[in-house]
Amino acid sequence: MQKLTDNKVNDELETIREANEKLQSSVTDLQARSVRDNLVFSGIPEHAWEDTERLLQDFIQRRFRLGYDISFERVHMVGKWSEFNEYPRNIVAKFSFFKDREFIRTNAARRFSGTKVWVNEQFPQEIEERRKKLYPVMRQARKDKKRTKLVRDILYIDGEVYTPPAGSTPLTSTAQQNPASQDTPRENNERQPLKRQRQGSTPDRPR
Template sequence: MSATETSEILAQSRTVLFGQSNEGEISLSTIHTLLTQMDSKLSNIEVKNERFETRLCEIEKRMTSLETIQTSISELKSSSSKLDTDVKKIRNDFGQLETNVSALGNVFDSVKETADKNKKTVDYVKKNLDEYTVTQKTLEEKLTSEVQALKEAKERLEESVTDLKARSMRDNLVFSGIPEDQDEDTEAVIQNLIRRRFRLDYDIPFERVHRMGRANEFSEWPRNIVAKFTYYKDREYIRQNAARRLHGTNVWVNEQFPQEIENRRKKLYPVMRQAKLDHKRVS
């Protein structure tokens, strides 16, 4: 209660007790009236006091809320400070990121430039490679053609050489199965064989007569004798009559051929033997 209200109550009490004209007289009615007014005032005071307490509670509650709000504000300030710190850090990181991105962009530009140069180089190399491939293919075709021509020329040359060998051996006969002596005269051996088996009364002239290959004392087979006749007719007479005149002996006579032709003839020998077994004429 304020001092003003207290003064007002005291003044009102004095007025009730003494009145405004006769201040010294006090009656029961005035006391009763005074008490009634005082009770009413006290009731009002209690009511105001209750209201004051209620407001005080509300103020306390509000103070509590204010403290909570202050605490929240403090927490918000702390969070805001932390947020500011985080924002600054993020800005720093973002600045570093921008720096890195810029550096990466420079690297990318450098790589792109290098890639462009490499692409140009690859295109140039590819173009040259295509040209080289075409040139190589042309050269290969030309080389293949030349090799084929050389191969054909070689075959023709080999055939020519083989033909020359065959012509040089045209007058030769090979005598097989004649025993071999160390100091023999091979031409005399052939002359003696012809006189005995072919019953000629003259000596057939030879250009040369010799054994084939090197002597081997450990071989059980005598070396063949090659005789080059001076006259082809004499050679043919001996060849044509050799099978009949030398029948029953271990000696046989064959024509001499180059190794190339002999290899071809070997493939036909089985056919010849089978034809003879079938009693067919073979040549």
């Protein structure tokens, strides 16, 4: 009788644990969706009391020479300014149009060459932690001349999803748990950069 009771309790605890994991996965997925249009710019020189959006806009214009202003929903610095800061603060920018965001992201490495500025996508902390575990694997694969692509917290090597070796801590992807959450093309409010003019209003830090 006692054994049956213990088994029932264990089953109920397992059910609760699985429900909590699904709930946490859903919360993380919602957080990832909320920052999907964001990019984090690191290393742009700043001064006290500067308008952050104008600072970012001017920097992008100098490097890309677009001929029009990128439209942002919000732009803000992370943390408080201090003249004793070792590095400029990160700038988080939410783009009005996803295609503008992707245009800047995919061309940033070439356009920002020769500067100490770099750009990263923004993710919830839980996904960032999983991505950090994949960075060494991705770097080694690139050294081995293999094609790599890191999509959120899923690493593709030569077109195949990377699976951690047996015995290592599994990397449970929220994108794998929620297939509908993976990025899909959006048709509304999207347009290619450089089509027409318009007016508008983070791996390791290099040493």
